[in-house]
Amino acid sequence: MTARPANAHQAHILRMLPKSGPNSRAQLGDSYDLSRSKLAVEVDRLLETGLVVAHGLAASRGGRRSHNIRLNPALRFLGVDIGATSADAAVTTAELDILGHLNQPIDVREGPVAVFEQVLDMAAKLRATGIAESFDGAGVGIPGPVRFPDGVPVAPPIMPGWDRFPVREALSQDLACPVMVDNDVNLMALGEQHAGVARSVDDFLYVKIGTGIGCGIVAGGEAHRGVTGSAGGIGHIQVAPQGPPCACGNRGCLEAHFSGAALARDALAAVADGHTGELADRLAASDTLTAADVATAASAGDAVAIELVRAGGSSVGQVIATLMSFFNPGMVVIGGGVTGLGHGLLAAIRPQVYRRSLPLATGNLPIVLTELGSQSGVIGAARLITDRIFSPA
Known part of the structure; x- marks a missing residue:
C-alpha cells in the first residue's frame, strides 16, 4: 500500500490513533480542534485510502451511533x-505491535552487500510464517553516522565498505516498499x-553502550539529529588525551575506554598480566x-571485572554529567549490549552524574536501564517508517 495522507489534518488524525487505539469521530473531535464537518470529510478521505478502517460502533452520545475508526490492521x-x-528484524502492525521477531549474528565489517543478504533472508523468513505477504514500509537502523535526508552512512568508524553506500535506495528496491534509514541509537x-x-x-x-557508544536525543517529543545527522556521537568525546586509540582515528575517546570491545580488550590484558579470578577461568x-564474560565475572565477585565496570561506568557518567548541563533532559536511559552489566553499571554512572551536575538539573533525574532490550531498535525502526507514511504526501 503506497497511499499517504493528503494533508496535515489527515496526518494529525493518523498520528493520534496509534496512541489511543480505536476512536469515534466524536472522540477525535474532542482531542483535535477541527470543525465537526471538516473532521468528517478528512476521516472519510482517510477511509478511502485504506490507511484506516471502520471498527465497530462507537458509544452513543445521544444520536445516531457512528463507527469507531482505527489504523488498518492489515x-x-x-x-x-x-x-x-548481530541484527534484529521484526514485523509490526501500524500500531507497532510486534507480530514476529528474529535475531541472528552478523559481522557489519563484511560490508553492506553481505549484511543485506542476511537481512533480506530474515525478512523472507518472517514473511514465510504467514504474518506478512509484503511490507508497506521498512525502517532500518545502522551503527554509524547517517546523512538522514538521503539514508546514506557517512564515514562510519566501525563499518568498512559502508561509506556513502545507498542503503535506502538499495533496500527499497529489494523490499519493494518505502524505506527510511537512521542511526541505530536514534531508533532505540x-x-x-x-x-x-x-x-x-x-x-x-x-x-547505547555496545560495540560502540552513541546517544539518541529526544527533544520536545522528536528525535534531534542535527544538521547532517551526526548529533549524539558521544562515543568520540575525549575523556583522556593520552588514552587508547579509537576506531575514529583519535585517542582517548569514551568508546575506546568503555565499549564492549574495550571491556574485552582490558579483561584479556588483565589475565595476560597474571590475574587468576573468574575472568581467567x-x-x-x-x-x-x-x-558478557566481564558481566558474569563481575556478578561472581571477580575483583578485576568489578573494577573494569566501575572505571568504565565512571567515564560514561562524566560525559553524561556534561550533557546534563547542556541539555537538561528529564530522563537518561541506558541500553545496548553492555547493559548486561545491570545495576552495577548504574551504580558506577549515577554518582558521577549527580556529583558533577547542578542540583537543578539532576534533582529529579531518573537514570535507568532500558525496558525493551533488543526490541527498542526494531520498534523505533517501525516507528520511523510509519511516521513517514503517516506524513502528508
Whole structure:
C-alpha cells in the first residue's frame, strides 16, 4: 500500500490513533480542534485510502451511533536494527505491535552487500510464517553516522565498505516498499519513547553502550539529529588525551575506554598480566573474553571485572554529567549490549552524574536501564517508517 495522507489534518488524525487505539469521530473531535464537518470529510478521505478502517460502533452520545475508526490492521511494517555483531528484524502492525521477531549474528565489517543478504533472508523468513505477504514500509537502523535526508552512512568508524553506500535506495528496491534509514541509537530512543520506560517523557537521552557508544536525543517529543545527522556521537568525546586509540582515528575517546570491545580488550590484558579470578577461568574455557564474560565475572565477585565496570561506568557518567548541563533532559536511559552489566553499571554512572551536575538539573533525574532490550531498535525502526507514511504526501 503506497497511499499517504493528503494533508496535515489527515496526518494529525493518523498520528493520534496509534496512541489511543480505536476512536469515534466524536472522540477525535474532542482531542483535535477541527470543525465537526471538516473532521468528517478528512476521516472519510482517510477511509478511502485504506490507511484506516471502520471498527465497530462507537458509544452513543445521544444520536445516531457512528463507527469507531482505527489504523488498518492489515498494514505491515518491517523494522530492522543492524548492530556491529548481530541484527534484529521484526514485523509490526501500524500500531507497532510486534507480530514476529528474529535475531541472528552478523559481522557489519563484511560490508553492506553481505549484511543485506542476511537481512533480506530474515525478512523472507518472517514473511514465510504467514504474518506478512509484503511490507508497506521498512525502517532500518545502522551503527554509524547517517546523512538522514538521503539514508546514506557517512564515514562510519566501525563499518568498512559502508561509506556513502545507498542503503535506502538499495533496500527499497529489494523490499519493494518505502524505506527510511537512521542511526541505530536514534531508533532505540524512538522505540523506548513509544513503548518503554520513556513513554511519558518528551525530553530524554538514550545512551547505547555496545560495540560502540552513541546517544539518541529526544527533544520536545522528536528525535534531534542535527544538521547532517551526526548529533549524539558521544562515543568520540575525549575523556583522556593520552588514552587508547579509537576506531575514529583519535585517542582517548569514551568508546575506546568503555565499549564492549574495550571491556574485552582490558579483561584479556588483565589475565595476560597474571590475574587468576573468574575472568581467567572463562578465558581458559572458551579461548576468548567478551563483555558478557566481564558481566558474569563481575556478578561472581571477580575483583578485576568489578573494577573494569566501575572505571568504565565512571567515564560514561562524566560525559553524561556534561550533557546534563547542556541539555537538561528529564530522563537518561541506558541500553545496548553492555547493559548486561545491570545495576552495577548504574551504580558506577549515577554518582558521577549527580556529583558533577547542578542540583537543578539532576534533582529529579531518573537514570535507568532500558525496558525493551533488543526490541527498542526494531520498534523505533517501525516507528520511523510509519511516521513517514503517516506524513502528508
